[in-house]
Amino acid sequence: xxxxxxxxxxxxxxxxxxxxxxxxxxxxxxxxxxxxxxxxxxxxxxxxxxxxxxxxxxxxxxxxxxxxxxxxxxxxxxxxxxxxxxxxxxxxxxxxxxxxxxxxxxxxxxxxxxxxxxxxxxxxxxxxxxxxxxxxxxxxxxxxxxxxxxxxxxxxxxxxxxxxxxxxxxxxxxxxxxxxxxxxxxxxxxxxxxxxxxxxxxxxxxxxxxxxxxxx
Amino acid sequence: xxxxxxxxxxxxxxxxxxxxxxxxxxxxxxxxxxxxxxxxxxxxxxxxxxxxxxxxxxxxxxxxxxxxxxxxxxxxxxxxxxxxxxxxxxxxxxxxxxxxxxxxxxxxxxxxxxxxxxxxxxxxxxxxxxxxxxxxxxxxxxxxxxxxxxxxxxxxxxxxxxxxxxxxxxxxxxxxxxxxxxxxxxxxxxxxxxxxxxxxxxxxxxxxxxxxxxxx
DNA sequence: TGGCCCTGTAACCGATCGGTACAAAAAGAG
DNA sequence: CTCTTTTTGTACCGATCGGTTACAGGGCCA
Numbered sequence: 001x002x003x004x005x006x007x008x009x010x011x012x013x014x015x016x017x018x019x020x021x022x023x024x025x026x027x028x029x030x031x032x033x034x035x036x037x038x039x040x041x042x043x044x045x046x047x048x049x050x051x052x053x054x055x056x057x058x059x060x061x062x063x064x065x066x067x068x069x070x071x072x073x074x075x076x077x078x079x080x081x082x083x084x085x086x087x088x089x090x091x092x093x094x095x096x097x098x099x100x101x102x103x104x105x106x107x108x109x110x111x112x113x114x115x116x117x118x119x120x121x122x123x124x125x126x127x128x129x130x131x132x133x134x135x136x137x138x139x140x141x142x143x144x145x146x147x148x149x150x151x152x153x154x155x156x157x158x159x160x161x162x163x164x165x166x167x168x169x170x171x172x173x174x175x176x177x178x179x180x181x182x183x184x185x186x187x188x189x190x191x192x193x194x195x196x197x198x199x200x201x202x203x204x205x206x207x208x209x210x211x212x213x214x215x216x
Numbered sequence: 217x218x219x220x221x222x223x224x225x226x227x228x229x230x231x232x233x234x235x236x237x238x239x240x241x242x243x244x245x246x247x248x249x250x251x252x253x254x255x256x257x258x259x260x261x262x263x264x265x266x267x268x269x270x271x272x273x274x275x276x277x278x279x280x281x282x283x284x285x286x287x288x289x290x291x292x293x294x295x296x297x298x299x300x301x302x303x304x305x306x307x308x309x310x311x312x313x314x315x316x317x318x319x320x321x322x323x324x325x326x327x328x329x330x331x332x333x334x335x336x337x338x339x340x341x342x343x344x345x346x347x348x349x350x351x352x353x354x355x356x357x358x359x360x361x362x363x364x365x366x367x368x369x370x371x372x373x374x375x376x377x378x379x380x381x382x383x384x385x386x387x388x389x390x391x392x393x394x395x396x397x398x399x400x401x402x403x404x405x406x407x408x409x410x411x412x413x414x415x416x417x418x419x420x421x422x423x424x425x426x427x428x429x430x431x432x
Numbered sequence: 433t434g435g436c437c438c439t440g441t442a443a444c445c446g447a448t449c450g451g452t453a454c455a456a457a458a459a460g461a462g
Numbered sequence: 463c464t465c466t467t468t469t470t471g472t473a474c475c476g477a478t479c480g481g482t483t484a485c486a487g488g489g490c491c492a
Contacts, residue, residue, distance in 0.1 A: 021461095021467095022459075022460050022461070022466070022467050022468075023459065023460075023466080023467040023468030023469070024457070024458040024459050024460095024467075024468045024469040024470075025458075025459060025460095025468085025469080026469070027469075042348070043348060044348050044349065044350050044351070045261075045263070045347070045348035045349065045350075047261070047263045047264055047350075048263055048346075048348055048349045048350035048351075048353065049350070050350065050449070050450090051449080051450060051451080052449095053350075053351075060470090061470070061471060061472085062450090062451075062452085062471095063451095063452075063453090063454095063469080063470070063471075063472095064471090066450095066451065066452075067468090067469075068469095071450085071451080072450065072451085123347070123348075127347060127406055128347045128348035130261070131261070131339070131343060131406065131409050132258070132259060132260050132261035132264060132339075132344035132409065133260065133261065133264045134260050134261075134264035134265070134266065134269075135260070135264075135269075137264070141409075141410075145409075145410035145411075148406070148410065149410070169426075172423070173419065175419075176416070176419035176420060176422065176423055177423055179407070179412075179416060179417075179419065179420045180400075180419075180420040180423040180424060182403070182407075183400055183403030183404050183406070183417075184396075184399055184400050184403050185403065186402070186403035186406040186407070187398070187399030187400055187401065187402035187403035187404075187406070188399050188403075189406075190343055190347065190364070190399070190402040190403070190405075190406070191395070191398075191399055191402070193347050193357075194357075194361035194364065194365070196395075200392070200395060201395075201399075203392035203395065203396075204392060204396040206392065207388070207392055207393055207396040207427050208396060208424075208427060209427075210426070210427035210428075211423050211424060211425075211426040211427035212426075240436085240437055240438035240439065240488060240489040240490065241437090241438075241489070241490070242437095242438070242439090243438080243439065243440095266478080266479070266480085267479080267480060267481080268478090268479095276439090276440095277439080277440065277441075278480095278482085279439080279440085279441095279482080279483085280438085280439070280440085282480095282481070282482075283438085283439095287480085287481080288480065288481085
């Protein structure tokens with residue numbers, strides 16, 4: 001919801017134009033190089049990702065990058081959007097479980113798995129991309145925060161539905177619970193960035209799930 | 217323990233020399249300017265904090281900075297150590313509560329308070345300083361990770377003691393619980409950096425504490 | 433008073449930053 | 463084949479990065 005508005009507002013006019021019929025054909029696939037760019041941002045953060053590192057990993061040169069994506073900021077937004085489609089979407093899909101408990105468990109487990117998967121950098125681009133930036137790049141931190149807030153909104157919507165269905169422990173607030181789950185997931189991202197093992201994160205999930213059970 | 221070793225290793229020979237008996241006295245207080253430097257690193261991250269911004273906030277000029285601290289990296293280490301003394305120490309002190317439950321509650325509450333205090337930037341320097349850095353600054357991320365790991369070790373030691381005293385819910389692993397508490401605190405730091413309100417974080421703490429209670 | 437050490441300003445260093453000008457190369461259109 | 467169009471590679475732009483030097487004073491002690 002919030003995310004959608006932000007998405008369309010920011011990306012209108014920035015989406016790739018349709019491929020022209022004449023002229024030298026493009027030698028790279030846009031989504032592929034976006035994935036490579038996302039990995040560099042993921043590993044080094046926005047400000048730590050130099051154009052040299054980006055173009056090197058993407059396998060294209062600077063003029064191609066700028067002709068295609070416009071600027072480093074726009075490239076980041078595109079890469080971040082792609083990251084959402086390919087990575088965050090899995091955790092969100094996990095919310096389609098029948099009960100609040102199973103939805104939260106699936107969310108946290110798939111999140112912990114994604115944070116420690118071997119086929120991409122550890123951690124989460126939404127967190128490592130740039131929690132704190134230099135003043136001229138303050139917009140990057142906002143973009144990332146908006147992405148995280150959007151995921152939290154989806155989580156909250158799912159748990160609100162659960163509350164309506166009487167599927168939450170008595171006295172449990174859906175919004176606070178969504179924030180708790182999201183915060184834990186972000187903390188796991190911080191841990192994963194520092195090299196935490198998957199089992200260690202899952203053990204933390206085990207404990208978190210105790211909080212969702214009704215108490216005596 | 218890990219932290220102590222790392223601390224002494226890194227800081228040996230970097231500590232400020234005793235003030236000389238002759239010559240013009242220093243016009244600034246070392247701890248004061250370190251606090252100012254920590255704020256800049258805190259707000260903008262290591263790489264986002266330029267020397268111009270640092271010297272401006274510290275109220276000294278570059279030659280003085282380099283004569284006193286040696287380099288940007290060493291300045292950061294000193295500022296980070298000072299941050300531990302002034303900020304992190306409060307959360308660690310909260311662990312001196314009689315029971316595991318009250319210790320965890322005090323830790324998380326004072327952490328949430330500190331993350332949203334008005335007299336310094338929101339969030340936590342240990343997290344925002346630089347989760348992901350450019351390759352040449354990879355050491356900064358390691359220093360921060362070591363600091364967080366040290367806090368987690370202290371937490372784990374306290375909870376291990378609680379386990380020995382039979383003060384943990386049955387079947388609860390002290391190490392996993394420490395990681396859970398630490399991860400939640402880090403997630404709260406991420407939230408605080410994005411502008412979360414103190415009450416919102418405390419509501420998340422309320423939920424987390426449910427996990428520490430014994431279950432039916 | 434003579435050193436000594438610090439302070440401030442200022443200018444400068446090589447390297448790297450994000451971002452471009454330009455011409456060769458590769459394709460379709462005629 | 464030539465013209466047009468688009469991408470590609472090289473080489474470069476000004477600005478800023480972290481870090482250093484030079485130097486004219488200023489405060490303190492012996």
